[in-house]
Amino acid sequence: GxxxxxxxxxxxxxxxxxxxxxxxxxxxxxxxxxxxQALGQGPEFLTYFNYEAQQDKSGLPNDRFSAERPEGSxxxxxxxxxxxxxxxxxxxxxxxxxxxxxxxxxxxxxxxRLTVT
Amino acid sequence: AQSxxxxxxxITVSEGASLELRCNYSYGATPYLFxxxxxxxxxxxxxxxxxxxxxxxxxxKGFEAEFKRSQSSFxxxxxxxxxxxAAEYFCAVAASSGTYKYIFGTGTRLKVLA
Numbered sequence: 001g002x003x004x005x006x007x008x009x010x011x012x013x014x015x016x017x018x019x020x021x022x023x024x025x026x027x028x029x030x031x032x033x034x035x036x037q038a039l040g041q042g043p044e045f046l047t048y049f050n051y052e053a054q055q056d057k058s059g060l061p062n063d064r065f066s067a068e069r070p071e072g073s074x075x076x077x078x079x080x081x082x083x084x085x086x087x088x089x090x091x092x093x094x095x096x097x098x099x100x101x102x103x104x105x106x107x108x109x110x111x112x113r114l115t116v117t
Numbered sequence: 118a119q120s121x122x123x124x125x126x127x128i129t130v131s132e133g134a135s136l137e138l139r140c141n142y143s144y145g146a147t148p149y150l151f152x153x154x155x156x157x158x159x160x161x162x163x164x165x166x167x168x169x170x171x172x173x174x175x176x177x178k179g180f181e182a183e184f185k186r187s188q189s190s191f192x193x194x195x196x197x198x199x200x201x202x203a204a205e206y207f208c209a210v211a212a213s214s215g216t217y218k219y220i221f222g223t224g225t226r227l228k229v230l231a
Contacts, residue, residue, distance in 0.1 A: 004160070033219070042123075042207050042221035043161070056218055091160065105151060106219060108160035 002026075004109035006092050012115045013082055021077045021112045025094030032075050033093040033106060034067055043091055049075065082116045089113050119144040119210045123222035130198050131230045138193040138225050140182075140208030149211040150191040151219070152182055156204045164206075167191065178202070203229045 005024040013019050025032050031050050035043035045059040051072040060066070064082075069075040079086055091111040097104035120143045130136055142148055149168055153161040165176025172184040182193045191208060208222045 031217070035221075040224075042121075042223045045218045045220060048218055059218070093161075105163045105166050106161075108153075108162075110158075110160045 004092055004094050004107055006090075006109040006112050008112055009110065010113050010115075012117060015082060015084060015116055017082055018078065018080045019082055019114065021079075021090050021092075021114070023075045023077070023092030023094075023109060025073065025075070025092070026096075026107055029094035029096050029107070030072075031095040031097070031104075032069055033095070034075070034077050035091045035093065037089040037091055037111070039088075046077070079114075082114075084116045087114055087116045119148060119212055119220050121208050121210050121220055121222035123206075123208055123225050125225045126223070127226050127228065129228040129230060132200050133197050136193075136195045136198045136202070136227070138206050138208075138227070140191045140193065140222060141189050142191060142208075142210045143189065144210060144212065146212075147186070150182075150184060151209040151211070152176065152180070152191075152193050153207045153209060153221075154178075154204050155207065155224075161207065164193070198227075198229055200229045200231060203227055 007022045033048040034046040037043045047057040047067050049069040052069050064080045067077045089111045093106040093108045095104045122141045151166045152164040155161045164180050165174050167174050167184045175181050180195050184191050205224045205226045207224045209219045211219045
């Protein structure tokens with residue numbers, strides 16, 4: 001597609017339920033990033049992939065959060081046993097080049113707004 | 118590890134006035150630096166980037182930014198602000214080696230008065 005696509009756009013779930021957020025990056029983009037953005041804050045790094053390999057997951061808050069990108073394209077961020085504090089905008093971004101970012105900035109999707117009630 | 122500080126949470130300027138948004142970074146070597154803009158309900162859009170070379174970089178929508186190594190700063194400027202520039206602006210830094218995660222500042226919300 002023309003840009004990074006995220007689905008769903010909005011997700012409301014009850015505390016304790018699992019949720020899966022999907023990201024479809026720009027075609028041909030090698031790197032894929034997940035960020036979480038609370039209201040009034042900047043994007044907070046969660047994890048990123050080069051192709052299907054998860055390069056850095058240091059930003060995942062705890063073991064309820066996981067991400068995968070099995071075929072090096074679409075990625076899924078899964079949150080198990082959701083809690084109210086997980087409510088935020090979850091943003092995905094992709095980048096053309098792996099292993100070096102010269103002239104390869106991040107292209108962001110419009111995000112998934114998650115609300116845990 | 119790299120970090121970014123945007124000291125101004127909110128800035129209000131009149132249309133036609135000049136603008137400067139501050140960004141300070143922390144990183145041991147020369148970083149990669151970016152400014153992104155976020156309009157309500159939208160994703161983040163890249164305004165400009167600095168990788169190396171000329172320390173004054175030009176971006177889209179008439180924005181520019183200057184990298185000052187001695188001050189660890191990368192301030193965003195625009196000589197004449199338009200009402201459509203009202204948005205939230207984020208500075209970001211990425212390491213120039215090792216892990217390529219981008220770290221964002223907390224943002225500056227710009228309000229433009231008619």
